[in-house]
Amino acid sequence: MDEARTMTGLRAFLGALLLAVLALFAVPAAAQSQPGGPNDIAVEIFSDRQQRAEDGSVQMTVALRFTPRSKEWHGYWSNPGDAGLGMQVEWSWPEEWFGEAQYPLPKRLVIADLMNHVYEGEYAVLYPVTIPADVALDDLGPLEATVDYLACTDVICVPQTAQVRLTAERTGAWLDRWRADVVPPLGTEAGFEIAGDRLRIGIPLPAASDLGDVHAFLATSDLGGGKRPRYAAVQTFVREGDLLVAEIPLQQTPLADETGAPNRVEGILDLGNGRGVSFTATPSDVPLEGVKPIRSGAATPKLWQLLLAALAGGLLLNIMPCVFPILSLKALALAKAGGEQASARSDALAYTAGVVLACAGLGLLILALRSAGEQVGWAFQLQEPVVLVGLFLLALAITANFLGLFDVPGLAVSGHGPSRGGSFATGLLAAFVATPCTGPFMALALGAALVIPPLDGLLVFVALGVGLALPFLLIGFVPALRRRLPKPGPWMERFRRWMALPMGLTALALGWLLWRVGGWEYLALVGAVGIFAVLGLALVGLFQRRGRSGAGVVAVALVAVLALGTALLPAPQAQANSPESLLDPVAFSETALADARASGRPVFVWFTADWCVTCKVNESVAIERETTRAAFEDAGVVAIRADWTRRDEEISRILTRQGAAGVPLYLWYEPGADAEQLPQVLTPDLLVRKAQAPR
Numbered sequence: 059m060d061e062a063r064t065m066t067g068l069r070a071f072l073g074a075l076l077l078a079v080l081a082l083f084a085v086p087a088a089a090q091s092q093p094g095g096p097n098d099i100a101v102e103i104f105s106d107r108q109q110r111a112e113d114g115s116v117q118m119t120v121a122l123r124f125t126p127r128s129k130e131w132h133g134y135w136s137n138p139g140d141a142g143l144g145m146q147v148e149w150s151w152p153e154e155w156f157g158e159a160q161y162p163l164p165k166r167l168v169i170a171d172l173m174n175h176v177y178e179g180e181y182a183v184l185y186p187v188t189i190p191a192d193v194a195l196d197d198l199g200p201l202e203a204t205v206d207y208l209a210c211t212d213v214i215c216v217p218q219t220a221q222v223r224l225t226a227e228r229t230g231a232w233l234d235r236w237r238a239d240v241v242p243p244l245g246t247e248a249g250f251e252i253a254g255d256r257l258r259i260g261i262p263l264p265a266a267s268d269l270g271d272v273h274a275f276l277a278t279s280d281l282g283g284g285k286r287p288r289y290a291a292v293q294t295f296v297r298e299g300d301l302l303v304a305e306i307p308l309q310q311t312p313l314a315d316e317t318g319a320p321n322r323v324e325g326i327l328d329l330g331n332g333r334g335v336s337f338t339a340t341p342s343d344v345p346l347e348g349v350k351p352i353r354s355g356a357a358t359p360k361l362w363q364l365l366l367a368a369l370a371g372g373l374l375l376n377i378m379p380c381v382f383p384i385l386s387l388k389a390l391a392l393a394k395a396g397g398e399q400a401s402a403r404s405d406a407l408a409y410t411a412g413v414v415l416a417c418a419g420l421g422l423l424i425l426a427l428r429s430a431g432e433q434v435g436w437a438f439q440l441q442e443p444v445v446l447v448g449l450f451l452l453a454l455a456i457t458a459n460f461l462g463l464f465d466v467p468g469l470a471v472s473g474h475g476p477s478r479g480g481s482f483a484t485g486l487l488a489a490f491v492a493t494p495c496t497g498p499f500m501a502l503a504l505g506a507a508l509v510i511p512p513l514d515g516l517l518v519f520v521a522l523g524v525g526l527a528l529p530f531l532l533i534g535f536v537p538a539l540r541r542r543l544p545k546p547g548p549w550m551e552r553f554r555r556w557m558a559l560p561m562g563l564t565a566l567a568l569g570w571l572l573w574r575v576g577g578w579e580y581l582a583l584v585g586a587v588g589i590f591a592v593l594g595l596a597l598v599g600l601f602q603r604r605g606r607s608g609a610g611v612v613a614v615a616l617v618a619v620l621a622l623g624t625a626l627l628p629a630p631q632a633q634a635n636s637p638e639s640l641l642d643p644v645a646f647s648e649t650a651l652a653d654a655r656a657s658g659r660p661v662f663v664w665f666t667a668d669w670c671v672t673c674k675v676n677e678s679v680a681i682e683r684e685t686t687r688a689a690f691e692d693a694g695v696v697a698i699r700a701d702w703t704r705r706d707e708e709i710s711r712i713l714t715r716q717g718a719a720g721v722p723l724y725l726w727y728e729p730g731a732d733a734e735q736l737p738q739v740l741t742p743d744l745l746v747r748k749a750q751a752p753r
Contacts, residue, residue, distance in 0.1 A: 091108030096520020249342030270330015372525020406534020414523035421519025464599030577628025646700035680740035
């Protein structure tokens, strides 16, 4: 990731340097521009009428109008972006008389990995002019200017020079139209801070402001220490009330220096639909707690709506494919609930307490890490190899328990009767192993939980746990449901042994995931630890069956050795290559997404992970199909796959921007339009219909 960012920054730097060198040598030979003259973009100068102010000074506005000779030519904003050159003007009157240049709203032009800030068609740049009171106007002479600028198409760039002179015939009141095009100032000072590789700008903006495709154009390109904006990267916008926070990725240029952050950052905030405001930001603390992701056309849900969505999401999680590996635990808990009323209720409450505590603890950890600046989301723990190893060993241990190799008195997966401690532990396990995926309603609830105030966010995670435990809670407290369950008996031992099959398959799936994360050598090392664990558990079971008292000591020693062995495992060297796909997708990056959107073709982005069972089901049902491939080819759809199996900050940021807590997430971009979130459970023909839709 760092290497890719470095290469992007190096290309941008070399591109800008090359254009600067070309301009340096080509400007003296450039044609002199006159209206209708030979330059690719002609320049004319205009002004309004001179007006004398109360202090005796004379004020006027001077405009430089740029007119391309054909529509494929474009000019540049003051900060041209990754490549290009800003305009330079040399006036015949004293420089200090001229105020700061006032530009209209630029556009984004992405070519390859570079973003340029350009103007297409005719545009004008205005300068306020103040002539001191003691200057004799009759002695000034006409205003002349030498303008150096760059004219480009998508293929070539030509440095230009224009010699222009202001004459009386070119004055008039028609400047009002160009004044209306100038981006107005915000009127309130913004704040900025640099946090690692991101620039964060807090812009005061009324909550009622209508926001479209928001983008921040930075006039300040040098952010100290050799850091520059990554112009083509995806910008993240979140807001709370009257504060809009923009997060802009930064890159480290090859020519790093020791300069500190600037005293101010200036730019233009594009509000969408041709509207914008210019801003000036000074160093300050830009808060992120409580801000919400911007979701175009959607109102922010209320807390009760989020709690209801989390409750429904947790309830539906019981039947989602990602929960299949723990159905054995739930089946045994259901069977045990068929006993006496008091026992069933205490069992249900203990199970619920375990589930809720696990969900709340995981939510609290996620919120704490995000407050510290980490880009994490739901099921983030599965991106850590040591957690996968622990789950693999746990699945092996549960499989061995189901097969009767050893016993854990009081645990819900053992052959003993119900116990509050065992049910509580079962609830903890059920919630933890159920985290790989999100189901319906969960995306809205958990995505919002990560950015609303922390206490409210924690309540959302608690509601998720209650929803996950709700079926068992109902069985414990509703006798009519409990009477429909089979009575406990000898069949439970046979049932427990059959349940070794899904848990064994779970262990195999986790082994495959370990191979995907670290390759065959890493899997072999973990497999050796797993074999040692099974042999140790069989020894514990032997002690138990012979009635020896040393079983507990052997079990404790085994756990200690396994913990030490897991800690000493080497870190995986590299993630395995992504599997082949019928859609031949592009690997996700912010620049790849920007490139695809700039191509004028529909774009489909799917966010997946090897540990997400729902993702894999969707891929087999709707994505990896010949009919989908054919429809995408006919419509020219660009497919992008974002693999979140291991941590990736770029993927985490866009998940946050879309208000998603985890995967799966599916985005569809029509040409020139914002992202449309598709359902988390894809139907077989959904993508085909999207590709074949008229456009």
